[in-house]
Amino acid sequence: xxxxxxxxxxxxxxxxxxxxxxxxxxxxxxxxxxxxxxxxxxxxxxxxxxxxxxxxxxxxxxxxxxxxxxxxxxxxxxxxxxxxxxxxxxxxxxxxxxxxxxxxxxxxxxxxxxxxxxxxxxxxxxxxxxxxxxxxxxxxxxxxxxxxxxxxxxxxxxxxxxxxxxxxxxxxxxxxxxxxxxxxxxxxxxxxxxxxxxxxxxxxxxxxxxxxxxxxxxxxxxxxxxxxxxxxxxxxxxxxxxxxxxxxxxxxxxxxxxxxxxxxxxxxxxxxxxxxxxxxxxxxxxxxxxxxxxxxxxxxxxxxxxxxxxxxxxxxxxxxxxxxxxxxxxxxxxxxxxxxx
Amino acid sequence: xxxxxxxxxxxxxxxxxxxxxxxxxxxxxxxxxxxxxxxxxxxxxxxxxxxxxxxxxxxxxxxxxxxxxxxxxxxxxxxxxxxxxxxxxxxxxxxxxxxxxxxxxxxxxxxxxxxxxxxxxxxxxxxxxxxxxxxxxxxxxxxxxxxxxxxxxxxxxxxxxxxxxxxxxxxxxxxxxxxxxxxxxxxxxxxxxxxxxxxxxxxxxxxxxxxxxxxxxxxxxxxxxxxxxxxxxxxxxxxxxxxxxxxxxxxxxxxxxxxxxxxxxxxxxxxxxxxxxxxxxxxxxxxxxxxxxxxxxxxxxxxxxxxxxxxxxxxxxxxxxxxxxxxxxxxxxxxxxxxxxxxxxxxxxxxxxxxxxxxxxxxxxxxxxxxxxxxxxxxxxxxxxxxxxxxxxxxxxxxxxxxxxxxxxxxxxxxxxxxxxxxxxxxxxxxxxxxxxxx
Ligand code: SF4
Ligand code: SF4
Numbered sequence: 001x002x003x004x005x006x007x008x009x010x011x012x013x014x015x016x017x018x019x020x021x022x023x024x025x026x027x028x029x030x031x032x033x034x035x036x037x038x039x040x041x042x043x044x045x046x047x048x049x050x051x052x053x054x055x056x057x058x059x060x061x062x063x064x065x066x067x068x069x070x071x072x073x074x075x076x077x078x079x080x081x082x083x084x085x086x087x088x089x090x091x092x093x094x095x096x097x098x099x100x101x102x103x104x105x106x107x108x109x110x111x112x113x114x115x116x117x118x119x120x121x122x123x124x125x126x127x128x129x130x131x132x133x134x135x136x137x138x139x140x141x142x143x144x145x146x147x148x149x150x151x152x153x154x155x156x157x158x159x160x161x162x163x164x165x166x167x168x169x170x171x172x173x174x175x176x177x178x179x180x181x182x183x184x185x186x187x188x189x190x191x192x193x194x195x196x197x198x199x200x201x202x203x204x205x206x207x208x209x210x211x212x213x214x215x216x217x218x219x220x221x222x223x224x225x226x227x228x229x230x231x232x233x234x235x236x237x238x239x240x241x242x243x244x245x246x247x248x249x250x251x252x253x254x255x256x257x258x259x260x261x262x263x264x265x266x267x268x269x270x271x272x273x274x275x276x277x278x279x280x281x282x283x284x285x286x287x288x289x290x291x292x293x294x295x296x297x298x299x300x301x302x303x304x305x306x307x308x309x310x311x312x313x314x315x316x317x318x319x320x321x322x323x324x325x326x327x328x329x330x331x332x333x334x335x336x337x338x339x340x341x
Numbered sequence: 342x343x344x345x346x347x348x349x350x351x352x353x354x355x356x357x358x359x360x361x362x363x364x365x366x367x368x369x370x371x372x373x374x375x376x377x378x379x380x381x382x383x384x385x386x387x388x389x390x391x392x393x394x395x396x397x398x399x400x401x402x403x404x405x406x407x408x409x410x411x412x413x414x415x416x417x418x419x420x421x422x423x424x425x426x427x428x429x430x431x432x433x434x435x436x437x438x439x440x441x442x443x444x445x446x447x448x449x450x451x452x453x454x455x456x457x458x459x460x461x462x463x464x465x466x467x468x469x470x471x472x473x474x475x476x477x478x479x480x481x482x483x484x485x486x487x488x489x490x491x492x493x494x495x496x497x498x499x500x501x502x503x504x505x506x507x508x509x510x511x512x513x514x515x516x517x518x519x520x521x522x523x524x525x526x527x528x529x530x531x532x533x534x535x536x537x538x539x540x541x542x543x544x545x546x547x548x549x550x551x552x553x554x555x556x557x558x559x560x561x562x563x564x565x566x567x568x569x570x571x572x573x574x575x576x577x578x579x580x581x582x583x584x585x586x587x588x589x590x591x592x593x594x595x596x597x598x599x600x601x602x603x604x605x606x607x608x609x610x611x612x613x614x615x616x617x618x619x620x621x622x623x624x625x626x627x628x629x630x631x632x633x634x635x636x637x638x639x640x641x642x643x644x645x646x647x648x649x650x651x652x653x654x655x656x657x658x659x660x661x662x663x664x665x666x667x668x669x670x671x672x673x674x675x676x677x678x679x680x681x682x683x684x685x686x687x688x689x690x691x692x693x694x695x696x697x698x699x700x701x702x703x704x705x706x707x708x709x710x711x712x713x714x715x716x717x718x719x720x721x722x723x724x725x726x727x728x729x730x731x732x733x734x735x736x737x738x739x740x741x742x743x744x745x746x747x748x749x750x751x752x753x754x755x756x757x758x759x760x761x762x763x764x765x766x767x768x769x770x771x772x773x774x775x776x777x778x779x780x
Contacts, residue, residue: 026668033390033667040389056394 068178071133071146073126076167077174083210084197086143086189088117093135093144101125102135107204117196118205122167127160142189148177165208364456368445375612376605377407383662390666417597422485429483434599437476438606440469444613449524451626451647452635462523463515466617467508473606474500477591484594492590496581500572502680507568509688510561513695514621517557527625531632536735546632551624556743557698560691562622564684569614574607576665580673612654619653626650683753690749694742701738
């Protein structure tokens with residue numbers, strides 16, 4: 001039985017006689033239990049006001065529909081038709097994020113050298129994200145939204161740091177998971193996007209996903225269970241969206257080395273490539289990241305103490321790493337700094 | 342088994358040895374499998390009672406869940422606390438579980454299917470089953486853990502307290518039937534409800550003369566069943582391992598297979614005592630049709646009787662699960678008060694009822710002058726009017742014992758409800774001052 005009142009409704013459960021004689025309570029208890037026992041073989045509980053029937057959802061086979069406001073991890077949106085990302089790199093989400101797991105660099109117009117309202121690289125450390133949804137709340141451009149996909153379990157911790165290429169989802173995908181929420185903000189978001197597109201040039205602001213297959217992006221992403229679920233997809237090679245040097249270099253280099261410090265255990269892969277990765281650090285080709293990781297850390301698997309030094313520099317001084325390599329990395333980084341200077 | 346082999350090969354020590362080895366092997370295989378099925382059964386049933394599905398992933402309907410659990414148990418680390426008494430800690434599960442498996446040696450599984458047929462199997466069951474209390478105490482003491490010790494002390498106190506009403510309930514049945522042999526109980530419970538075998542010549546053996554249909558048997562069965570709930574540490578008497586209070590009681594420091602052995606002992610204890618209760622009170626393997634089947638085709642009858650007896654024991658186990666699904670745990674003082682103030686007096690009165698029944702049945706039957714039961718009051722035999730008809734005597738006995746037992750039941754309920762020593766005047770004064778205890 002339900003009782004309606006102005007703020008909603010309450011479910012009232014009939015608990016039978018309120019007053020029982022000695023022993024009656026025990027029998028009533030046995031009776032309730034056995035009725036549940038039999039009804040559980042024949043009935044499935046559909047609505048919460050029913051008081052009996054199996055309520056188990058056999059999870060991998062059956063799934064509950066997610067409420068629209070369900071939030072797991074944030075994703076970035078891009079427009080289906082133009083492939084333009086909604087994000088303008090306003091840094092609001094980065095500032096509000098409580099565990100500080102959002103990192104980004106703003107895109108720069110290669111001809112004028114001025115920043116444009118688009119993001120060059122965007123990175124979220126899913127492994128530390130606490131799913132608070134504040135980033136989506138605060139975004140003035142409705143560019144970052146909370147995804148519904150929660151089956152992200154993996155043994156690849158490095159893969160939990162997700163970059164733009166894997167954060168991007170077409171708007172149509174978000175519309176499938178949260179239609180009314182998107183309908184509320186849709187007009188404003190597109191209006192702002194139009195204004196921003198005017199200030200972007202070339203391929204700036206184009207989603208890497210849209211750049212490869214603008215038409216196919218939507219259907220592919222519309223099936224969340226199939227492809228999007230795997231942050232491991234970081235390793236898929238992406239075409240470069242922003243050629244030339246821009247401001248992201250130094251930052252990205254640092255990010256790479258942070259990741260290097262974090263992951264670090266992978267041994268022995270092509271150290272030579274690391275310098276290249278760092279040197280052309282604006283690349284979106286994240287497939288190189290593990291190599292950079294491997295290079296930035298010594299091969300030994302157990303000996304590095306965890307310290308701030310490790311995290312920030314990525315080059316612990318007291319390790320077995322070859323001194324010259326440390327030197328080279330340092331010079332590369334200072335070179336980058338100087339060029340930006 | 343022994344009889345069977347001796348019939349074929351003739352008696353020799355080798356035959357005896359082989360016969361007992363086969364019996365032992367069968368018991369040692371059947372009991373763990375029973376235990377595995379019980380864990381599966383309990384989890385499935387209690388899940389349905391709670392509107393869930395229970396384990397259903399491993400094997401068809403989750404039947405292999407117990408195997409998966411076994412694998413888990415075997416691969417778990419075997420931890421012995423550093424401060425524990427190592428040997429006591431190690432041996433305790435065996436001491437707790439071994440006696441339970443001994444029980445299966447004397448409990449008949451069906452018609453002619455008793456591994457060892459001894460004359461005093463009821464006594465054996467009572468005596469051996471209380472040994473496991475030692476194992477529990479060893480586990481609690483050897484773990485060197487306060488929760489384990491508390492749990493063990495609770496377990497021992499509980500087992501000792503509930504042993505007494507259980508034994509007295511069985512004693513009333515022993516008095517009633519005049520035998521301690523579990524194999525004999527089934528024959529005595531043929532025929533019709535209440536009347537038993539007395540009308541054997543008129544009505545075919547329906548196999549329904551279960552003792553639970555007599556007032557003595559009913560009260561005895563209730564007491565015994567409550568006691569086996571308590572001795573097997575089933576809810577509502579799972580105080581020794583009250584997980585919300587003392588972690589897991591005496592099993593706190595046990596992991597892996599040592600824990601599993603404890604657990605197996607507990608479940609098998611429940612099963613063994615359910616078997617005993619089914620044999621003594623629920624007519625053993627009696628069921629309409631089974632006596633005829635046994636007389637026509639003994640092997641098939643034996644099989645069918647095993648199925649029937651097993652079904653009764655599993656039904657009792659189902660009731661245990663049902664109670665577990667329905668009732669919360671008692672408090673220690675409630676538990677003790679229930680055993681000593683209610684069950685024990687009731688069991689004692691039940692013995693008196695059984696004696697009365699026996700008197701009515703035997704008083705001056707047959708040749709009255711030869712009978713040792715001849716007492717006359719003023720030259721008149723007070724029960725002479727009953728004549729020699731067992732049916733009449735049985736009916737009179739039924740009515741009398743029913744009145745006594747029901748009266749005792751309600752009287753004890755009433756006595757227990759009132760706080761001790763409280764007169765109506767006390768109660769009135771307490772109520773006037775607002776300090777009356779709740780009824
Ligand atoms: S959901 Fe919260 S923790 Fe996660 S990225 Fe957004 S703001 Fe940061
Ligand atoms: S996602 Fe939104 S809040 Fe974050 S930088 Fe982009 S536009 Fe700003």
